[in-house]
Amino acid sequence: MTGLPIGAGLRLTTRSVGPMDNNAYLLVNGPDALLIDAAAEPSALLQMIAKMNLVGVITTHRHADHLQALAAVVRATGAPAYAGSPDAATITEATGVTCREVWDGDTVALGDVRLQVIGLVGHTPGSIALAHTPDDAPDRLFTGDSLFPGGVGKTHRAADFDSLLNDVTSKLFDRFGDDTVVHPGHGAPTTLGAERPHLDEWRARGW
Template identity: 75%
Template sequence: MLIDDDLRLTKTSVGPMDNNAYLLTVGDDALLIDAAAEADVLLNQVQGLNLVGVVTTHRHHDHIGALAEVIAATGAHAYAGRPDAAAITEATGVACREVWDGDEIELGPVRLQVIGLVGHTPGSITLALSPADGPVRLFTGDSLFPGGVGKTWRPGDFVTLLADVEAKLFEPYGDDTIVHPGHGADTTLGAERPHLDEWRARGW
């Protein structure tokens, strides 16, 4: 999918939990979001490209299954949300560059904004891509899906996650903003915004 000039996006479903792995390319440079599984598939996609980084949206096992193999094969930098980075390193052996609110990840001339969202895990992150033309794109991992926020295990975590999603995604970004979640189909903030009160009332 061509987003802006030569900025391209490829979405691939990998692994038994149908995780979405997103590959952004600008010229010969590439950035992978969630090396979740099936390293051979992901490495085939970046063959001939300069993989500058692999961003892990959060520490859950289904999002890190191919991380070590992809990093070892490419020498790319690994990025993760600061509160999740140590757990990802412990699980994979991969040292991660820690990022959080206000940080940027570079892909050639493109800058992706890092947004920390606490609740699904302590260190989940979303990446915001703002092309020169066209809508903003949010790569939300498991923090926001069509129909609700990501799964939480304690009532306090749900409250925190919904508050972060409202304040950091729904308030600053418009209805045409495209949401690319960690599993399943894309959506827009406009499609989900009318349901925020419903999510709050049901508690998940």
């Protein structure tokens, strides 16, 4: 089986798709798979999950570049779609796909593993991160566009920036250790340890 082992029997494959180089993440546990952000290039994504039982497609937030392949993947596989509650209606309007609404405290099952849903308000009202917390490997966070190497995601108002940085601080940095791997919606992964020293700098600069 291909993919990077990430603990608790899961394996991870990452593929950059579309003109904005969105990361689509495929988590595999035995015959079951879970796709995070069906962003673009549905044929490429369907090739990734060929012969697997796709148990869900999670959209991290409602921006168009993260959901261009959602309808095609759901139509081809019959897998349920998930999205953060405040963004779900907008995603349905854009794609025609009805999403199961999730938020803080919810989990999404992949075989015998449950991923924690974490709501992060600011980049969009309903952005979510997914946390994988195995006993035998570092924790991993799939953060969409809410946290990147070097800062939080783009916001358009000071209040949104404050909300996002506060949520990222309290729900990610305050809960997870420095060895936690962050998988963002675009670009390379980082760790909370690499980013933690810069939190005050981010707040001071306001983005």
